[in-house]
Amino acid sequence: MVVALLALFISLGGVSYGVATSSIDSREIKNGSVQSRDVRNDSLKGVDVENNSLGGGDIAAGTVRDRDIAAGAVRSREITDRSIFGRDVASNSLGDREIAEPQLEINRLGGFPAGRYIRNIRTVRTATGNDPVTPKAVPPARCPAGKRLIGGGASVVAPAPVPVALSANGPSGNAWTAMAYATAPTGNWQLVAVAICG
Numbered sequence: 370m371v372v373a374l375l376a377l378f379i380s381l382g383g384v385s386y387g388v389a390t391s392s393i394d395s396r397e398i399k400n401g402s403v404q405s406r407d408v409r410n411d412s413l414k415g416v417d418v419e420n421n422s423l424g425g426g427d428i429a430a431g432t433v434r435d436r437d438i439a440a441g442a443v444r445s446r447e448i449t450d451r452s453i454f455g456r457d458v459a460s461n462s463l464g465d466r467e468i469a470e471p472q473l474e475i476n477r478l479g480g481f482p483a484g485r486y487i488r489n490i491r492t493v494r495t496a497t498g499n500d501p502v503t504p505k506a507v508p509p510a511r512c513p514a515g516k517r518l519i520g521g522g523a524s525v526v527a528p529a530p531v532p533v534a535l536s537a538n539g540p541s542g543n544a545w546t547a548m549a550y551a552t553a554p555t556g557n558w559q560l561v562a563v564a565i566c567g
Contacts, residue, residue, distance in 0.1 A: 491516055491566045493545075499526070499559040503551035504536065509544035512566035520565040521545030527558040 495508040512518050522545070523538045525531065532555055537548040545564040 489567065490519075493564040493566060495562050496526075497560045499557050501551070501555055501557055503533075503555075504548060505550070505560045506537075506548045507546065507560045507562040509541060509546045510562040510564035511544035512564055516543075516566035518543045518545065518564055519567045521563055523547030523549070523560065523562045525549060525558055526561055527556070529556075531555045531558045533558055533560075 491513070493510045493512060495510045497505045497507050507523065510521060518540055521540065523535060525533045525535075527533075531551065532553040533549050533551050535547060535549045537546060539546065545562050547560060547562045549560045551558070
């Protein structure tokens with residue numbers, strides 16, 4: 370009887386000791402046996418997750434917010450085409466370096482040819498000289514008589530990206546006007562304004 374009680378005491382003490390010192394680690398846990406309900410909320414951090422071990426299918430829709438993503442962590446190759454809309458982009462967060470100007474088509478509205486909405490569209494284009502002068506004001510791109518301004522835009526044309534910022538870009542009467550300046554010493558660049566008339 371004494372031996373049995375002693376054995377019971379030792380066995381219970383051993384179990385108690387083992388749990389108290391956290392002797393159970395990942396080696397004792399079978400792969401795939403721990404599920405999300407077994408993990409306390411907010412107990413896992415980024416350092417607990419192996420790089421590239423999570424895919425989009427592992428993340429519930431709507432659970433990741435902008436504050437959860439480090440600045441500069443997401444690149445264009447990680448974003449599915451046509452998955453981002455205007456409402457997903459903060460105001461004034463895009464500059465000329467983030468926009469591939471050859472991919473823009475000013476004669477398209479909402480992805481459809483403008484002619485689907487308005488007939489007899491005409492564009493008027495004006496430009497400054499191509500030189501390092503700063504600031505620059507482009508001559509107004511004015512719609513001809515009988516046409517009214519329905520839109521427009523401005524762009525900086527240069528052989529390589531240049532540190533140029535637009536200071537004005539918008540309608541003025543029946544014309545589109547734009548101004549820009551270099552924020553640092555630069556080579557030749559040209560400011561172009563386009564008016565869309567209908």
